[in-house]
Amino acid sequence: MTEQPRQLTLNAFIYPTGHHEASWRHPGSTPERLYDVTYYQDIGRTAEAAKLDAVFLADGPALRTDVRHNATYSFEPITLLTAIASVTTHLGLIATASTTYYEPYNLARLFSSLDHISGGRAGWNIVTTGTDKAAGNFGLDVHPDHATRYERAREFVDAVVKLWDSWEDDALVIDKERGIYADTRKIHPINFEGKHLKVAGPFGAARSPQGHPVLVQAGSSNDGRDFAGRYAEAIFTAHQRLSDAQAFYADIKKRAAEFGRNPDHVKVLPGISPFIGDTEAEAHALEREFNELTVVEYGLTQLENITQVSLRHLRLDEPVPLDVFGDAGTVTDNTASRKQVVANIVERDRPTLRGLLHRLAGARGHRVFAGTAEQVADTIEEWFTKGGADGFNVMPPQYPQGLEAFTAQVVPILQQRGLFRTEYTGRTLRDHFGLPRPVSQFATVSI
Template sequence: MTRKLHLNLFLMPRGHHESAWLHPRSAPEALTDLALYTRAARIAEEARFDAIFLADALVAPASGGLVASGVLEPITLLSALAAVTDRIGLIGTASTTYSLPYTLARQFATLDHLSNGRAGWNIVTSWAPLAGQNYGYDAEPGHGERYAMAADFMQAVDALWRSWPAEALLDDRASGRYSDEALIHPVHHRGPFHRTRGPLNVPAGPQGRPVYIQAGQSEDGRAFAAEWAEAIFTAHLSKEPAQVFYADLKARVTAQGRRAQDVVILPGISPAIGSTQAEADRVFEELDDLTSPQLGLTRLTARFGGHDFTSVPLDRPLTAGDFPDPATVEASKSRAMGIATLALNDGLTMRELLRKLAGARGHFTFAGTPERVADVIEDWFTSGAADGFNVMPPVIYEQLELFTAEVVPILRKRGIFREDYEGRTLREHYGLAPVRAPEPLAESA
């Protein structure tokens, strides 16, 4: 079978550039209006994208009112989108740091049923400053502790999704038996962070459980992904580090006894598209002209776990001393390291760095004609950098419609993207094997 490209719509309501909400051609609807998300989802589904992906945040933005905020909670929103779409996958972010396994298992099992098998879970460990205080904690857990919590969470939630297999649901009116109790098991999970008895009170969905997706790039994140992930969302500012990451993760997956094709690796890509190169360049120029250095510094501070950058001059080349040691960052270590490396290698000033990050927060951004965008996508896909992409339009709807109308047909003509859906579930879209049947669960001490 010819290898096919995977494309998700990473949906930010008015676009991925931090100034998209100000752009005169961005979506006019409020960020809380379901119509905005419905229209974008239908555009992506008509283009036969694999999935829609929604990120999440557990804190209100500290941006001085300079950024659009009030984004809706992902699982609830995806449940609404399940009713107005038919085939496209529905991927939502939920935190292992500030969720309970039993609640999350019920939510995603419900979404998988409502969508007829299109649910995916983007598994994150939350690092946002002050998030803990929103959930009753005095301090944020450190990087290593968050991954220890995540490992325990996964053991619990995975067991819950196996505790009521689909085969146990009989719904047999003639015999009067609704379920086969012999197939339903409590899990009795007692880990260092989570305890849950089970079984789950929702039977397994059409996929058995949601597709597992992970986005960490640190050493802890890579080890976690190799064990659990079926899709990996990643951020790279150029092709070469993407190739290194791709090779490393595939090797780690096979070392776990899994097949390399059991995991699809999907970097983020945010192209500005125009009929000419000059027209494409103008898209980012217009957006960059709307940016605020104050907002950029606030976001950079959050990205580096609270480090204060306000004393750094805006217009001199950055030095290593302007950044904290990435190893000490308790936020996203890999993203912080990538940003610092980019700034130092390219000799950027703080103003230049902030403008570059305004586009997609450390994902790959570039401007070009539809042909050039297709060239870049095909190059990464065929040179060991990606199995596909999270497409991150800088402006919604304009740039999303250009991508689906102008770039997707080129990818199809080259034979690397589907003409139509070949399955109904997200697992089938990604070419993943079915979830194996549950085994009897032994009670843990």
């Protein structure tokens, strides 16, 4: 196993005081630092010291639900990553941004700028935004439906990549003597015209160090998977069980191949939220400690938002009825995938409502795993070697302690097993992910 050349991808998914919804109430947490940029810069330094591939930021252009009972931040993610870029040298920087609620030219600039500023470490997690609360912030009465959002998303990504490609790599001449700064024959209008978007170009800046930022995607619906197969170079996904992860993994690799792409150039990265203890019992006790801090009202609201089902008639300490979420498998709206995760838990494990709330409190439907560092490493290795994952989006239940535990205790085991780098071998996020630098679609051969 130590000769295994294939290497794990490991990202730290930054989340206010941690991914456990009650983490902010824990005595060790510092929610008062959530608007202090050094809090995030320190997390970036910890991730880089452990040679992680990247940090990742979620985002949505609206106030989060129920800020009464949960710590939020809403730094705009690209600026926050720029601040982290300034105190790191190798760490990848992946920001979520919405194709529904941005203009392609503006978003292309923000990511290009991050890629230039960071020396080639930017990644874009492409989302269509799953909350209709955003619509009202952008002059819309109703949130566009799922299919329309994905139709716009495809156009959006096509237009943005064309903008990034519109300066060929050798467009900059910088000939002081002749007074020629750029070879304008190598700077191309893109003249993109779709059903939803029209973008003339050319872009206002030279091509960025990675050619373009790494394209990441996180949707698990059929539209989402199709989109991922076509565009994504990395995919974040949520699975509770290896068998589900394996099926998803195989499906994504197949779709990528169908689009004529190399399946190795699509990294499948499930989330994992590890509670780490010196013994298994200690790890479980730590998880319980967090679960006992949850606010029932908050958890219920979140669950109702995810499933779009009212739950107020249920009793907390009785099993959740099997039919309460209907037949989730046939739901086609934007909440389908997470609703299905919930329905599967209910069907499989028959939890009480309180038990279900605790299950979801850990990481919003992502996999929570409590165990020793060795056990965390084991499950990571198992999923990695058995076709369930190319790596993981690590979602510590508490920041910074959970990330520090993971990097201090789990990462060294993975390194000893030859599964994870002990030094960065490249400088860009593409280098870390083992992805090629894309050639500009406008590239011409010089004569």
